[in-house]
Amino acid sequence: MIRFILLQNRQGKTRLAKYYVPLEDSEKHKVEYEVHRLVVNRDPKFTNFVEFRTHKVIYRRYAGLFFALCVDITDNELAYLECIHLFVEILDHFFSNVCELDLVFNFHKINYFITSPSKGIHRPHIGSDDSPHMRTLACVYLILDEFILAGELQETSKRAIIERMGELEKLE
């Protein structure tokens, strides 16, 4: 079972966090800090698995972003590793490139993002005075909720998720 999912950049800023076990905020901050410390300095030639407390973190790095899943010791590591990749592929579909995600989340550099038109053609409609950050954030949360639920994989078909997101968009 997935305990939590973290999306962090190299500086350790958490861009997205989803917890499937009840933790207090202070504990979450601690976990995020520790996981970052654990993975950030690992050599790319190392395994994608690290023990973390009584669990195991399966992580993968995409440009400046670390995707980390915390799973049970007995879980199938490679299956979860590819689960990260599938998630990234789905995000890629919406944001043209996940690396862009960090840009979107990276509020200090956002001017660049606003002034140069994005290639993210699949991105859901943006209202005139809409906030792109919140849109991205909400969008990532919604995709994640279609992908993983209760700490388990819900849907592994990219197409099914993309179609579902289209449906949700129409509801607004």
Add this chain to the structure above:
Amino acid sequence: MALSGMRGLSVFISDIRNCQNKEQERLRVDKELGNIRTRFKSEKLLTSGRAVSVDFVDHSGGSGVEMYGFKIRRRGALTLIKVRMSNSQQCELMMALRGHSFFTALKYIWLNDVEFDRTLNGKGLCGKLWYGLTHYEKKKYVWKMLYIHMLGYDVDFGHMEAVSLISAPKYPEKQVGYIVTSSLLNENHDFLRLAINTVRNDIIGRNETFQCLALTMVGNIGGREFAESLAPDVQKLLISSSCRPLVRKKAALCLLRLYRKNPDVVNIDGWADRMAQLLDERDLGVLTSSTSLLVALVSNNHEAYWSCLPKCVKILERLARNQDIPQEYTYYGIPSPWLQVKAMRALQYFPTIEDPNVRRSLFEVLQRILMGTDVVKNVNKNNASHAVLFEALALVMHLDAEKEMMSQCVALLGKFIAVREPNIRYLGLENMSRMLMVTDVQDIIKRHQAQIITSLKDPDISIRRRALDLLYGMCDVSNAKDIVEELLQYLSAADFAMREELSLKAAILAEKFAPDLSWYVDVILQLIDKAGDFVSDDIWFRVVQFVTNNEDLQPYAAAKAREYLDKPAIHETMVKVSAYLLGEYSHLLVRRPGCSPKEIFSVIHEKLPTVSTTTIPILLSTYAKILMHTQPADPELQKIVWAIFSKYESCIDVEIQQRAVEYFALSRKGAALMDILAEMPKFPERQSALLKKAEDAEIDSAEQSAIKLRAQQQTSNALVVTDQRPANGTPQIVGELSLVKIPSMSDDHTSADQGLSQANGTLTTVDPQPASGDLLGDLLGPLAIEGPPGAVQSEPNAVSGLEGVPSSADYAAIVPVGEQTNTVQPIGNINERFYALCLKDSGVLYEDPNIQIGIKAEWRAHQGRLVLFLGNKNTSPLVSVQALILPPVHLKIEISLVPETIPPRAQVQCPLELMNLHPSRDVAVLDFSYKFGTNMVNVKLRLPAVLNKFLQPISVSAEEFFPQWRSLSGPPLKLQEVVRGVRPLSLIEMTNLFNSLRLTVCLGLDPNPNNLVASTTFYSESTRPMLCLIRIETDPADLTQLRMTVASGDPTLTIELKEFIKEQLVSIPTASRPPAPAPPAAQPTTPAALTDPGALLAGLL
């Protein structure tokens, strides 16, 4: 995403974006939080202010309109709020009121859109509630909160607003409510509980989008209450034929969450068939989710789900052959690797596959996976196919396939541990360790030893850990020397994160497989020398035990210790162990150079300034012993040592002071000293504390590990084998030591099982009982002390501190329920009353200024009848009286109706029927509440329906006792434990205690007068009457510790009874405690009357 038109949000975000530094950003965030807080003022209004009293009054008044009113006292003014509620709402509100504060109730009203009567309430508090923010406004602020939360700031308010958006009628608001609630709250938040009703309405409603939102939130953060109230509805959605797969897959995982929170919500009888039907599903999304659910279900109870087994195989076949798999479900050409993995995982929870056809088709699939997985260039494809391959390997290991397939697996693993790709190598090592747990492949794996040792030096710590695990698992007598020496060598280079584990494992292996004992001593001393900081006390305690029990070893160990002392800087643990060993055995070295008592003394004494206060007592003992061994006495040495003793006589540390004083006095006694300071007696054999420690590293996973389950089944065989060891005389050395001394014996028939049990750490169950012919062999053993006495005394009652005496706060029987309700104080100590009632059958359970609850009980075999006497002590009635029983699973309790009102000065009887289903020492709790005036009083009281009430005293003779005692030969039927921190009791007091616990003390059975043997019969519905035998060995010198052995024909009973007796021995309230606070003068209560509730209550009437 429901964000259009939110100017404020955009402005805020662009402000944040323009902040030049962190400080500015924080200021801006604080300002915004302040703004939101003011907006949510109704919330603020509600939670601030002084205590509010509430009066729940029925205002329907025959008018036909269901109106209920609250009187609120706030800042002196009385306000009345009227609300219109349905019956179910009313019930929930009542519950909210009972368990929580009034605010919680108001929040409930607000969240659930309960209609208020506006006309009556004007603009006061209720006006705020009524005219609160619109959903749109709330949405706006809630988004901002989520954004701020995302930035990493704590948002500790406004949760209620987020939750309340869930009940918004429109999708955009509702969606925001669900998203933000899922992100900000977790299952332990109270607000969530209040939203259950709304969430349920969304789930059972017709709107598919709302169903999805609700299922997603419950699946991600649902707690126990959700499980209890929503499981049936979610189940219905999952099997509904009218729902789209979209809803059903969410329902499957939502149900999985609820099941994990409370397994009782899935009714096995009805559900197994449905589950099997679900596995016929064509939609792979639903199938993936359902298989996850199945894994959780079968991990708890595979028997009920046999019918799912062939279906799983069918799914695997379908995937393996790529039949009817839509393109979108293949991942880099592989048909859903995740579903394949899940299906194989589920199969690992079934012990065997009986149907030959199913078995054959499964093996075909497995064979195809094993043979057909090649290394490919594409990383993702490679990972996915190997994910399937490793799961298949696990399944083959589990199914104990034909030897051919097993050797195929070993060959594959051997290949994997040599590849460069780190992930595959890691998994190769990990799976080899797992393989060791389930089959006897040690010999084949040993061929790879060199390769594995290379991995121990890999730069990646993840790989090093796996290599260490594997080396530990594959170690046996033949390769122990190599492996341990390899570990020792690596120790100096290892990173800190691994040293403790490394030294623990090296110590265990050295002990278990030492070819000779001097080597063992060498290894441990090297360990301490190289990694002293990481060597726990257990390790050096253990080496002392070994040396003490093996005379041949003593001179060697002493000489070694002497050598280490010559090193310039040694670790404190080394000082401890050397000092201890030299204190005991340095006289064996006298003839050697540099080993005269004086020299030994000074080399040890040199270290004294460098050590901490925990070590000084050990050194003092050593000095005393050296002094004692110096014959004839050396006046010079004596003078120096005495000077040291007298120096420490005024030490602030009590332990040091006491020793100094005592040794000083003793050493002046001359000859008498010899007896007292003689060599320590041998330690009784016991299981290594180290192993226990290694076992304690438990894994925490959602499902039990399939391998562990299987290994547990196999250890039961190991037990039998161990017990069948020939009784060759009376071996002095058994257990771990027997492996050392007589390796041939364990070689032929136990090695496989030993290997097994070591690997998964269940050696506790293989606790070696001396297979001696001596009747009372183990009865006569001396009192067990875990470490050298010096060390034990220096950490007094370490055990009891951890698990012994429950602090009164932990067990405080009165639980304040809210600030408003905590005004009535109980009279007397509730804990003491409870303990007293555990020993007798009538008495007072609880008393406060308003009420007294007495109890009278009768017990017959596994049934009991208990009468509660509720006596009102006041001249006005007690209202809203409610008594709920929260029974533990092992008790069936029926309570008769409790009247809602107790008239003034009246007593009400309330009988309870109890039945004991199986042994357990859990306690039933009486949740009792009443209202007096405006005060709601709620107490939770433990009922004295404890384990000993279902015991029937029985006296047995020696002829009956010993055969029984012997036939119950070891764990899990017979358990032994050293209990520390016992309240000192004389033997007579303990006999009386035991007799009052209905454990009959059989006098004269045990030849040792300090021991106590007792017997009793236990009754429960599930077990037949069970004879239980107990033996307590006390130490007249130290009454705070004793060794207890409990035996019965039922493992659960043994463990429960043992723990129960332990609790009684450590936590009985002593008579010397300060007397209970005197009751108020208005209610004179004579102490004598306290014992008889009838008399007392009669007095009141």
